[in-house]
Amino acid sequence: MDSLLLRPVPGGLYCEAGDFYVDPTRAVARAVITHGHSDHARAGHGAVLATRETLAIMAERYGEGFAGTTQALSYGEGVTIGGVSVRLAPAGHVLGSAQAVVEHKGMRIVVSGDYKRRRDPTCAPFEPVPCDIFITEATFGLPVFRHPEDAGEIAKLLHSVRLFPERAHLIVAYSLGKAQRIIALLREAGYAEPIFLHGAMAKLCALYEKLGVPLGALRPVMGAPKGELAGKIILAPPSALGDVWSRRLPDPVACFASGWMRVRARARQRGVELPLILSDHADWDELTGTLRDVGAGEVWVTHGQEDALVHQARKDGFRAKALALVGYGDEGEP
Amino acid sequence: MKAFAALIDALVYQPQRNLKLRLLSDYLACAPDPDRGYALAALTGDLDFPHAKPALIRGLVAERCDPVLFDLSYDYVGDLAETVALIWPKKHGANTALSLGEVVEVLRETGKAGLPAALERMLDALEPAERFALLKLITGAMRVGVSARLAKTAVAALGILDVNAIEEVWPGLSPPYETLFAWAAGTGPRPEGARALFRPVMLAHPLEEKDLAEFPPTDYLAEWKWDGIRVQAVSDGGTQRLYSRTGEDIGAAFPDVLSALPEDAVIDGELLILRDGEADSFNALQQRLNRKSVSAKMLAAAPAGIRAYDLLFRDGEDMREHPFERRRGALEGLIAARGSPRLDLSPLVPFATWQELAAHRASPPSPAIEGVMLKRRDSSYMPGRVTGLWWKWKRDPHLIDAVLMYAQRGHGKRSSFYSDYTFGVWQGEALVPVGKAYFGFTDAELKQIDKFVRDNTVETFGPVRVVAHQDGAGLVFEVAFEGLARSARHKSGVAMRFPRINRIRFDKPAREADTLEALQRLLP
Structure with missing residues (x-):
């Protein structure tokens, strides 16, 4: 059943009682934005409600005038929009990412946005919020996706760096979130060398540092002599893989940091030499576990591998359906 | 199993031959016997488990996984071994370390009735990457971009052996190759004992017409280059084998050829479809290739034979050190004595000047000829592509x-x-x-x-x-x-x-x- 509180419409999830959208895929008058990835946070809305960090990320990506007005909300802080109460809870996806908790007349719906359950040194951990309807993503909604421990993946990378001191390690990863998390994980593993950045990474890394996430010594690739990059770690967006840009690196080891790297064919199609299974999305166990944690009677699945998650949720006793929202996942797919 | 799984994974993603070789040699140097021997056999395609087949895997996964989720996953991943390796549900407390040797022995020695339970226990014990390696052992092809030759080259790199020396003893060996590793490390003798062994073949360099000016025509013999596949036919104490150029035994599909071989000889030649002494095209041969067996109908429709180029062994004597001219003389006598329509001689092309040979090359007497071969009269038979002894002068493309x-x-x-x-x-x-x-x-x-x-x-x-x-x-x-x-x-x-x-x-x-x-x- 469609709830009057929130229902899927062509532009995204719409709350009629409060006349606002959550993560609309086109410009609207009022929007609650869960996080800064471009498929969820678009420019041109009239008014935007989000965390301070998400607003800063949107301003960095789209310029200061990305929305008519903005309102920052801390985690746990509530507001009322047209009689509907809205608060934000941490989603553990990227810095500033939030679940939108929408409540009206005793009915509580949680829009998770994108989320993960494991620890991430660059953002606040996911908080399960009990609710009546839980709206979840399903990017990795197949039981073949069980992400390994981060530490093991980072160790694999550092082992390869020691094995090939004459080569550069080019890690491609999304510019927002994944890149900074990899840097932070490398620092936790004791890697103190300067890390080199593709131009597209630099601004968001600087913003993370400004927002209180230390990343250590960072250098631009631009202008660094080829010889200096041997044995170093370089971060670039996925478009740089196999691009003309990569020819400036000494015999690069192509590494791709993504949950998709679980599937060998995916990694091979991209010409990846060292796949790193690091994801900012919940894996199968995290998705199914979260449904149990929030204890909602009803589950809606927004995007990803909906069929499998809906099937499992029904088996586990939830009412479940796929929303077939279009426009999400553009940034999740390699 | 962990080290083998890591090797398989690294090879999957490594496109460069020399780095694959480095990965292989590192593994073979560090892994203990018999693990490394079984790993080598997996890569050369010499492991066979009579009861462990892909259907067994499907049966097990159907018992342990929701069929809807499995189908959605298999559809997404596209590879049975990988899907099962990833989807296999964790059983708490079952995780234990297993060596590759233990895994192979279970697969080899467990009877048909006990195998499902044994395989299930192993899948429970292993991590996803290890499960993938285990399942790939069962489904057959490892598909990691490593040829049998490359794997043997990695064994050679463990010591001072030449890969050709390993190729020579290979057909007499079986997994886990402990005698081979001992020989490669210099701690054991050369393994012996097999019949009808393959000997590495001698190859020719491509010739550029301008090079000819430097060669005296009288130093060389010329013969046609036939457009079939290069083979080595070995007959040794009643055992006959037919090997491809790379040492693969292709004899099962060519009983007509095997039965035509003389006793105790190793012949280098071209495998062709031969009808009444006329060679047919490569296309005609193709329908006989890559088969495990051959029907009587096909034997009659496409009779195969060998057009002989060279003689490596004769009645136990190693002829390879002798000059080509002498080997050729012995070959002519042997073929004539055998008198089989399935085994004939590649005729020499007489010439006095390079111009004369060029004219022959321009108008060959058969469409199954793809150029001429030049062989130094005094060349001994040496493995590989030795410069200056043999040349191939193919017709223009x-x-x-x-x-x-x-x-x-x-x-x-x-x-x-x-x-x-x-x-x-x-x-x-x-x-x-x-x-x-x-x-x-x-x-x-x-x-x-x-x-x-x-x-x-x-x-x-x-x-x-x-x-x-x-x-x-x-x-x-x-x-x-x-x-x-x-x-x-x-x-x-x-x-x-x-x-x-x-x-x-x-x-x-x-x-x-x-x-x-x-x-x-x-x-x-």
Whole structure:
């Protein structure tokens, strides 16, 4: 059943009682934005409600005038929009990412946005919020996706760096979130060398540092002599893989940091030499576990591998359906 | 099992041959016996488990996983071993370390009835990457881009052995190869005991016409280069074997050839379809290749035989040190004495001057000839491609002008370059793809083509770029190839042998490239 509180419409999830959208895929008058990835946070809305960090990320990506007005909300802080109460809870996806908790007349719906359950040194951990309807993503909604421990993946990378001191390690990863998390994980593993950045990474890394996430010594690739990059770690967006840009690196080891790297064919199609299974999305166990944690009677699945998650949720006793929202996942797919 | 799984994973993603070799040698040097021997056997295709088959895996996973979730997952992943390795549900407390040796022994020695439970226990005990390696052992092909030869080269790299020395003893060995590793490390003797062994073959260098001026014609003998497949026929104490050039035993599909071999001899020759002493084309031979067995009907329709080039052993005597002329004399006597229509002699081509030989090469007496071979009269039979002894002077390749249609990136060092090309010729107003080529150009030319592809992409389908080839646009390649066959699998109805880019015709308008009709005229 469609709830009057929130229902899927062509532009995204719409709350009629409060006349606002959550993560609309086109410009609207009022929007609650869960996080800064471009498929969820678009420019041109009239008014935007989000965390301070998400607003800063949107301003960095789209310029200061990305929305008519903005309102920052801390985690746990509530507001009322047209009689509907809205608060934000941490989603553990990227810095500033939030679940939108929408409540009206005793009915509580949680829009998770994108989320993960494991620890991430660059953002606040996911908080399960009990609710009546839980709206979840399903990017990795197949039981073949069980992400390994981060530490093991980072160790694999550092082992390869020691094995090939004459080569550069080019890690491609999304510019927002994944890149900074990899840097932070490398620092936790004791890697103190300067890390080199593709131009597209630099601004968001600087913003993370400004927002209180230390990343250590960072250098631009631009202008660094080829010889200096041997044995170093370089971060670039996925478009740089196999691009003309990569020819400036000494015999690069192509590494791709993504949950998709679980599937060998995916990694091979991209010409990846060292796949790193690091994801900012919940894996199968995290998705199914979260449904149990929030204890909602009803589950809606927004995007990803909906069929499998809906099937499992029904088996586990939830009412479940796929929303077939279009426009999400553009940034999740390699 | 962990180390073997890590090796398989690293090989999957490593496109460069020399780095694959490094990974293999590192593993073989560090892993204990019998693990490393079983790993080697897995890579050379010498492990066989009579009861462990893919159907067994499907049965087990059906018991442990929701069928809807499994089907959705298999559909997404596309590979049975990988899907099962990833989807296999964790059983708490079951995780234990198993060595590759233990796994192989269970697969080999457990009877059919006990195998499902034994395999299930192992899948519970192992991590996902190990499960993948285990399941790949069962499904057969490892598909990690390692040839048997490369795996043996890695064994050779453990000591001072030559890979050819390993090839010689290989057919007499069986997993886990402990005697081989001991020999390679210098701690054991050369393994012996097998019958009808393969000996590494001698190969020829391609000849450029300008090189001939430096060679005195009287130093060389010439013979036809036949267009079949190069084989080594071995007959040893009642055992007959037929090996491909790389040492693969292909005898099962050629009982007609095996029965024609003389006693106790090793013959180097060309495998051909031979009817009344006339050799048929390579296409005719193809239907007999890559078979495990052969029907009586096919034996009658496409009788195979060997056209002999050389003699390596005769009645236990190693002839390889003798000069070619002497070996050839002994070969002629042997073939004549055997008198079988399934075994004849590749005739010499008499010539006094290089011009005379060039004239023979230009008009060969059979369509199954693809050029001439030059062999120094005094050359001993040496494994590999030794410079200066044997030359192959192939007939000139066919050339056509074709238009670049699609491009894909290469691998390894070429991963940032569009280096794999599909090209087509005109059929009326449209181009029809006729082949693919990956080489024939210099690094500088590759950069030029790569730029052309990037500047002229009209559409992309996943990794494939569609390059502009209509309305006056397009890049013409002069494509060289060795032969053309009819093919039902290709839209154009033709398949090229060994196509490569001969020249890049930046100057030529695409509209002036060749037509499919012109290409079809080259069909035999």
